Amino acid sequence: MGKYDFVVAELAELRNQGLYNTIRTIEGPVGAWTVVDGRRVLNMCANNYLGFANDPRLKQAARQAIESYGVGPAAVRSIAGTMSLHIEFERKLAAFKGTEDALSLQSGFCANLVAIPTVMGAGHVLFTDELNHASIIDGCRLTKADRVIYPHRDVDTLRKFLAERKDAPRKLIVTDGVFSMDGDLAPLPGIVEVAEEFGALVMVDDAHGEGVLGSHGRGVVDHFGLQGRVDIEMGTLSKAFGVVGGYLAGKRPIMEYLRQRGRPFLFSSAATPADVGACIAAVKILEEGDEPVRKLWDNARYFKAQMADLGFDTGHSETPITPVMLGEASMAWEFSKRVFEHDVFAQAIAYPTVPKGQARLRVMVSAVHTKEDLAFAVNVFARVGRALKVIA
Numbered sequence: 001m002g003k004y005d006f007v008v009a010e011l012a013e014l015r016n017q018g019l020y021n022t023i024r025t026i027e028g029p030v031g032a033w034t035v036v037d038g039r040r041v042l043n044m045c046a047n048n049y050l051g052f053a054n055d056p057r058l059k060q061a062a063r064q065a066i067e068s069y070g071v072g073p074a075a076v077r078s079i080a081g082t083m084s085l086h087i088e089f090e091r092k093l094a095a096f097k098g099t100e101d102a103l104s105l106q107s108g109f110c111a112n113l114v115a116i117p118t119v120m121g122a123g124h125v126l127f128t129d130e131l132n133h134a135s136i137i138d139g140c141r142l143t144k145a146d147r148v149i150y151p152h153r154d155v156d157t158l159r160k161f162l163a164e165r166k167d168a169p170r171k172l173i174v175t176d177g178v179f180s181m182d183g184d185l186a187p188l189p190g191i192v193e194v195a196e197e198f199g200a201l202v203m204v205d206d207a208h209g210e211g212v213l214g215s216h217g218r219g220v221v222d223h224f225g226l227q228g229r230v231d232i233e234m235g236t237l238s239k240a241f242g243v244v245g246g247y248l249a250g251k252r253p254i255m256e257y258l259r260q261r262g263r264p265f266l267f268s269s270a271a272t273p274a275d276v277g278a279c280i281a282a283v284k285i286l287e288e289g290d291e292p293v294r295k296l297w298d299n300a301r302y303f304k305a306q307m308a309d310l311g312f313d314t315g316h317s318e319t320p321i322t323p324v325m326l327g328e329a330s331m332a333w334e335f336s337k338r339v340f341e342h343d344v345f346a347q348a349i350a351y352p353t354v355p356k357g358q359a360r361l362r363v364m365v366s367a368v369h370t371k372e373d374l375a376f377a378v379n380v381f382a383r384v385g386r387a388l389k390v391i392a
């Protein structure tokens with residue numbers, strides 16, 4: 001028996017089940033078109049909603065930040081000081097989100113690991129949507145709080161569960177704002193209402209809401225007009241913002257507490273100056289105009305309408321996220337491979353990212369796709385869809 005037999009067996013099983021994830025190599029900047037595995041392809045799977053990942057204004061801001069602050073923070077902020085750049089970003093982001101304060105973190109995943117286990121502990125109760133993102137699930141797993149998983153977007157059942165645990169000294173409802181694989185929205189007004197009824201805190205993961213929903217892409221809380229009624233907003237800077245990093249935003253006392261007690265904040269170095277500088281530029285662009293947001297939605301509407309006309313099942317998304325539902329993982333991988341052969345990069349998503357039997361291509365349009373690009377993609381989807389008998 002070799003020491004790694006269990007790993008080899010598990011990998012073979014993944015291959016047998018068609019669940020082995022083959023990661024392609026990107027050989028240049030992420031834009032509408034990208035060089036992937038040596039081939040120039042239309043990129044239809046990045047979360048580059050607004051096209052900021054290769055925006056000259058963000059690149060210039062990153063270069064300038066490197067000139068002023070160097071390439072790294074060289075330590076944890078609470079141990080060796082925090083750069084004024086991070087503070088500037090936190091102030092600008094809080095003003096953009098309409099919150100009292102914000103906290104810059106290294107990634108969105110990390111932000112969930114900062115907020116949930118810091119706020120919640122033994123004897124408390126967490127209420128979490130069954131389709132929440134993995135980073136929320138892991139944040140919940142890191143606490144000693146009880147976990148109550150409520151059915152997807154079901155406020156009536158959530159209310160019943162809250163009533164059953166109404167005497168718990170602390171309760172937190174946590175939900176994705178936009179569910180990342182299906183593109184549907186959390187029923188945030190209903191959630192806030194039941195939270196207020198039972199004195200629960202509310203936290204929303206706005207990873208796919210910022211840059212997409214609300215005025216100038218301020219996010220899901222702004223979209224629903226719930227400013228001041230959501231206790232913790234969590235977000236990522238690696239999707240619409242085009243960079244990398246995460247944040248938490250909310251009332252000052254909560255943010256202050258997270259700065260004092262959030263373990264990934266206290267024990268892990270800050271985001272790099274280049275990242276933070278680029279993010280400041282992204283916020284500035286969005287504050288000054290909503291043109292990229294409007295372009296994104298215009299493209300999304302066009303693409304979805306074309307795909308629906310062809311007869312594809314694109315799920316029940318309410319946002320630019322467009323799942324092309326294909327059933328078994330093997331079909332999704334085959335579909336992805338075939339569209340790639342026709343110069344469209346759209347990655348298959350299968351279990352464990354989505355439930356078994358619900359494999360799909362998660363297709364993403366962006367503000368930098370042209371109508372010609374989208375027509376090209378639709379044409380390729382039609383050809384492959386017919387060849388694989390997904391559509392008639």
Ligand SMILES: Cc1ncc(COP(=O)(O)O)c(C=O)c1O
Pocket residue numbers: 107108109110133135176180205207208236237238244245246
């Ligand atoms: C809903 C959601 N939350 C959190 C994250 C994690 O964000 P990041 O990639 O910045 O760690 C992601 C993305 O991967 C996400 O889709």
